Amino acid sequence: LKIVLDGMGGDFAPRAAVEGAILAVQEYDIEIIIVGQEELIKTELAKANYSSDKITVHQASEIIEMGEHPGNAIRRKKDSSIVVGTRLVKEGVGDAFISAGNTGACMAAALFGLGRIKGIQRPAIGTVMPTDTGISLVLDVGANADCKPIHLVQFALMGSIYAEKVLGINKPKVGLLNIGEEESKGNELTLGTYPLLKKTKLNFVGNIEGRDIFWGKSDVVVCDGFVGNVVLKLSEGLASFLMNTIKEQLMTSTIGKIGGALIKPLMGKLKKKLDYAQYGGAPLLGIDGISIISHGSSNGIAIKNAIRVAKECVNNEVVRCIKNSLEDNLSTGDENINEQ
Amino acid sequence: LKIVLDGMGGDFAPRAAVEGAILAVQEYDIEIIIVGQEELIKTELAKANYSSDKITVHQASEIIEMGEHPGNAIRRKKDSSIVVGTRLVKEGVGDAFISAGNTGACMAAALFGLGRIKGIQRPAIGTVMPTDTGISLVLDVGANADCKPIHLVQFALMGSIYAEKVLGINKPKVGLLNIGEEESKGNELTLGTYPLLKKTKLNFVGNIEGRDIFWGKSDVVVCDGFVGNVVLKLSEGLASFLMNTIKEQLMTSTIGKIGGALIKPLMGKLKKKLDYAQYGGAPLLGIDGISIISHGSSNGIAIKNAIRVAKECVNNEVVRCIKNSLEDNLSTGDENINEQ
Numbered sequence: 001l002k003i004v005l006d007g008m009g010g011d012f013a014p015r016a017a018v019e020g021a022i023l024a025v026q027e028y029d030i031e032i033i034i035v036g037q038e039e040l041i042k043t044e045l046a047k048a049n050y051s052s053d054k055i056t057v058h059q060a061s062e063i064i065e066m067g068e069h070p071g072n073a074i075r076r077k078k079d080s081s082i083v084v085g086t087r088l089v090k091e092g093v094g095d096a097f098i099s100a101g102n103t104g105a106c107m108a109a110a111l112f113g114l115g116r117i118k119g120i121q122r123p124a125i126g127t128v129m130p131t132d133t134g135i136s137l138v139l140d141v142g143a144n145a146d147c148k149p150i151h152l153v154q155f156a157l158m159g160s161i162y163a164e165k166v167l168g169i170n171k172p173k174v175g176l177l178n179i180g181e182e183e184s185k186g187n188e189l190t191l192g193t194y195p196l197l198k199k200t201k202l203n204f205v206g207n208i209e210g211r212d213i214f215w216g217k218s219d220v221v222v223c224d225g226f227v228g229n230v231v232l233k234l235s236e237g238l239a240s241f242l243m244n245t246i247k248e249q250l251m252t253s254t255i256g257k258i259g260g261a262l263i264k265p266l267m268g269k270l271k272k273k274l275d276y277a278q279y280g281g282a283p284l285l286g287i288d289g290i291s292i293i294s295h296g297s298s299n300g301i302a303i304k305n306a307i308r309v310a311k312e313c314v315n316n317e318v319v320r321c322i323k324n325s326l327e328d329n330l331s332t333g334d335e336n337i338n339e340q
Numbered sequence: 341l342k343i344v345l346d347g348m349g350g351d352f353a354p355r356a357a358v359e360g361a362i363l364a365v366q367e368y369d370i371e372i373i374i375v376g377q378e379e380l381i382k383t384e385l386a387k388a389n390y391s392s393d394k395i396t397v398h399q400a401s402e403i404i405e406m407g408e409h410p411g412n413a414i415r416r417k418k419d420s421s422i423v424v425g426t427r428l429v430k431e432g433v434g435d436a437f438i439s440a441g442n443t444g445a446c447m448a449a450a451l452f453g454l455g456r457i458k459g460i461q462r463p464a465i466g467t468v469m470p471t472d473t474g475i476s477l478v479l480d481v482g483a484n485a486d487c488k489p490i491h492l493v494q495f496a497l498m499g500s501i502y503a504e505k506v507l508g509i510n511k512p513k514v515g516l517l518n519i520g521e522e523e524s525k526g527n528e529l530t531l532g533t534y535p536l537l538k539k540t541k542l543n544f545v546g547n548i549e550g551r552d553i554f555w556g557k558s559d560v561v562v563c564d565g566f567v568g569n570v571v572l573k574l575s576e577g578l579a580s581f582l583m584n585t586i587k588e589q590l591m592t593s594t595i596g597k598i599g600g601a602l603i604k605p606l607m608g609k610l611k612k613k614l615d616y617a618q619y620g621g622a623p624l625l626g627i628d629g630i631s632i633i634s635h636g637s638s639n640g641i642a643i644k645n646a647i648r649v650a651k652e653c654v655n656n657e658v659v660r661c662i663k664n665s666l667e668d669n670l671s672t673g674d675e676n677i678n679e680q
Contacts, residue, residue: 132581142519145527179482179569187485187566210570211577223570226527229519230550230567231574237551238578241472245613246586249606256606262599266589273585 001029003310004094007036008063008081009101011297016100018044020303025054027304028311033094035060035085060084066296070104074112082106086113089289096290096310098281100298106291107143107284114289117319119326122151123286124225125293126159127232128167128279133216135279137163137172141228143284149192152176152222153200157329158285158322159220160202165316166283166309167219175208175218177227183207189224197222200329243271280305283313286322290314341369343650344434347376348403348421349441351637356440358384360643365394367644368651373434375400375425400424406636410444414452422446426453429629436630436650438621440638446631447483447624454629457659459666462491463626464565465633466499467572468507468619473556475619477503477512481568483624489532492516492562493540497669498625498662499560500542505656506623506649507559515548515558517567523547529564537562540669583611620645623653625662630654 005021007014014036021032022045031054034041038059045055062080064073074083082099086109089097099106103125116123124140139159144151156174163172176197178190185207186194197204208217213231223231246267250260280302281294290313294306313319345361347354354376361372362385371394374381378399385395402420404413414423422439426449429437439446443465456463464480479499484491496514503512516537518530525547526534537544548557553571563571586607590600620642621634630653634646653659 132584145519177570179485179566179573187564190566209577210573210575211580213574214577214581224527226519226530227567227570230517230563230571233519233550234553234571234574235550235578237549237554238575239582240551241554242579242582242610244472245610246607249610250603253606255602259599259602259606262595263590263603266593266596266599267586270582270585270589 001311001314002031002033002094003307004033004035004085004088004097005303005307006081006085006097006099006101007034007041007057008060009099010294012299013100014041014044016298016300016303017041018048018050019300020298020307021055022048022050023300023304024307025052028308030307030311031055032307033058033088035088036063036081037061058084058088064102064105066102068102068105070102070108073102073105074108082109083113086110086291089291090114095314096292098292098294098303098306098310100294100296100303103142103293106293110284110287110289110291114287114291117286117288117322117326120154120158120286120322122147122154123284124155124158125282126162126285127282129213129235130273130279131214131216135167136213136216136219136221137167138213138221138223138228138231139285140223140225141232141282142225144225146226147189147224149189149196152189152193152224153196154286156197156202156204156220156222157200157325159222161321161325162283162285162318163219165318165321166312169219171203172219173205173217174202174220174222175205175212177213177221177223177231178207178209181207181209193222202329243267280309283309283318288319290319341651341654342371342373342434343647344373344375344425344428344437345643345647346421346425346437346439346441347374347381347397348400349439350634352639353440354381354384356638356640356643357381358388358390359640360638360647361395362388362390363640363644364647365392368648370394370647370651371396372647373398373428375428376403376421377401398424398428404442404445406442408442408445410442410448413442413445414448422449423453426450426631429631430454435654436632438632438634438643438646438650440634440636440643443482443622443633446633450624450627450629450631454627454631457626457628457662457666460494460498460626460662462487462494463624464495464498465622466502466625467622469553469575470613470619471554471556475507476553476556476559476561477507478553478561478563478568478571479625480563480565481572481622482565484565486566487529487564489529489536492529492533492564493536494626496537496542496544496560496562497540497665499562501661501665502623502625502658503559505658505661506652509559511543512559513545513557514542514560514562515545515552517553517561517563517571518547518549521547521549533562542669583607620649623649623658628659630659
């Protein structure tokens, strides 16, 4: 099994990529190809005294920056690590691509280079969020700002397979993110989606509200990419706002400082629980191949976790399972619906 | 100044209403009419040894429950506290209505009883959220699941006036909740709204992302009612999830328990900061009259705060200011656009 890793993506490139790759080949029986500026990456490998042949470097001279327009970037920078890395998967040189770089560019490169799974109208980005009972997969978190009911149904289907095959959840509960529990509540999109989800063979548990995400009411949370992106960023923002406020409160008194010192290791554990990077990256679901986005602030451990996730996707044949499930659940001619 | 208060709404009715009313007449120079089942309310007043004539009771025999369909409820229960209370404001008996009951029913009663401000297409529900720098007003948080750009522009305008007149913020910064900072990011709705907001005289600061809400990047956060409702409920859910997780972590060790005991008063302060009830309820903006929703779990203090907010709305002529501002900002014939 060969993983193609973007050496130039994320805030700590190429160091984090190299660290993650070394951790991964030590722990798993895999090979890794790091794509990017060869000299830089080899310098990092040398710094880490790494000499085995399980990690190789593939030259790509260009870098797509975080702020760049995805479509333009992949058209103009043909020799970027994202475009070259995705192509290596297309050509069968590697089995999966991982990047901590520009999410939109990764999605564009995947769409252009690997293509959509036949029948999937809109690939989606999934993200794992911590809950009281474990984790939930939320999708879409940003690939599709405007959606139709059929798109959400396909997100549900792909999310369900990912939750089962990669997160190891048996018969994942699928919830529709909505503004009320009753079937009659919602906007045009969710009102249109609910009856379609009921008809699938998925373990659909109905509408779930914003507050329910963290109580683990469902294993898969389905929403359009606008709402999902707001959910994702709001959660990150609120969590760090709360942690900051707690810290500030503690610093206002001596007793608070003592208490704060005592609870520091426990707060560290909590922080780790809330750290999305720990959960190993966001899959691009619906792509005819494996492409995983790691958080831009990923360190070596987060990259290693993303590699583990990519490995699970390959070993458990997530792409093939989605294809089969499409036939199973939506065998009503939906594969003929053209993309809007 | 006379405030009409729903005696039967919320989890702790009628006790919380009575307690809040007593606190309010002690602190402010106002009179309060509590609407609801006279006997029950008078019993509570007697329990509290209240005998002054600043609080009177107005009989209304029916109660609209939390789960009831708003439209049906206000049609069928003509003698409910929400319908009767709203009518007292319409008739000029009182200056503002406050309820901790069914939000949708309050909105329906307000729309039906008090009507929309001429030119406002969709009244919105605003909610105050705590931020690092103070508070922000988020709207709409649930009245309009599907919106058009002109609706969001009107929310911005009404929110700006409320933030200035009631929250005391000078030249409130208005942000459009979106999935990227650039003008080119968003869904159809936000892409259509951005250029319209730029044309207004509001202090529009551009797009703000989910994570920015809590850092106080804007004083007013504008979004459709679906997204706003998810934001509101997600924030409540995540805050209580985090507090719970911290508590659980602390209970796993002796040192944690000691640390937890030391920081308990500070955590109490934090909880208070996060407690939306402290901020005095959610205004129904765009209604031709004052109607304030208090959180369903409101205690006496929360009700008192809602009464303070209602008083500010009346004293600072929020409704008249919205009318004037409409003429000022949208004097391009928008008042002729019919509701869809």
